[in-house]
Amino acid sequence: MNRLKGDCILFSIGGIGYALLEILWRRKTHWTMAVTGGTAFVSLYRFYKRFANMKLPLKCISGSLIITIMEFFCGCIVNIKFKLNVWDYSNCRFNIKGQICPFYSMLWAFLCIPISKLCGILCKKRRDVGHNLCK
Numbered sequence: 001m002n003r004l005k006g007d008c009i010l011f012s013i014g015g016i017g018y019a020l021l022e023i024l025w026r027r028k029t030h031w032t033m034a035v036t037g038g039t040a041f042v043s044l045y046r047f048y049k050r051f052a053n054m055k056l057p058l059k060c061i062s063g064s065l066i067i068t069i070m071e072f073f074c075g076c077i078v079n080i081k082f083k084l085n086v087w088d089y090s091n092c093r094f095n096i097k098g099q100i101c102p103f104y105s106m107l108w109a110f111l112c113i114p115i116s117k118l119c120g121i122l123c124k125k126r127r128d129v130g131h132n133l134c135k
Contacts, residue, residue, distance in 0.1 A: 011042050014042060049123055
């Protein structure tokens, strides 16, 4: 039960954080982006916890890859299958099906700098107060 509670907290942080970031960047968001952001944050948290000693540049590249893969699958479902047109990278160079592109993958890598730091802080704080988020 503690792990579910911890995952819900992480999911909420990621979902709200990403929706706010997208509102700042694009002036709009979609509920599916909060779900994708929450899922990505939980995944990144677990990855960064498991590989805590990994150097930051490698964490950023790995995190970007995780986010880009999630973005591609989400885009294939949300934009291609259900035709919700939440985003379209068709105008970006080297895009794949208009769902992912190198430019945004690079942005995800830079975003992983504060995400990695936040994950470390959250894990340490949760350990300090006796919660099981870090296990």
